[in-house]
Amino acid sequence: MTLDRAVFVFAGLVVLAGVALAHFVSPWWMLLSAFAGANMIQAAFTGFCPAALVFKKLGIRPGQAFR
Structure with a gap:
């Protein structure tokens, strides 16, 4: 796995975790997804x-994007 793919997987997991937590726990968890998107x-x-x-x-x- 390259660095690019690791970063994309991590960002995707953070966004999905924020959405799941917002659905099941509190809408305030959408801020986690917003932070990941802004980053x-x-x-x-x-x-x-x-x-x-x-x-x-x-x-x-390293991959192509983050050298």
Whole structure:
């Protein structure tokens, strides 16, 4: 698995977790999905992704987007 795929999987899991928690626990959990979406937009414009830094330190090989 490359760094790009790891970041996309993580972002998807965060969004789905936020939606599930909002449905079953409290609507305030939608803020988690909103935060993940805002972070993805920010990463698209700046190229900086905190999750990519963490995954890189864990030894996941780089892909095309986050070098």
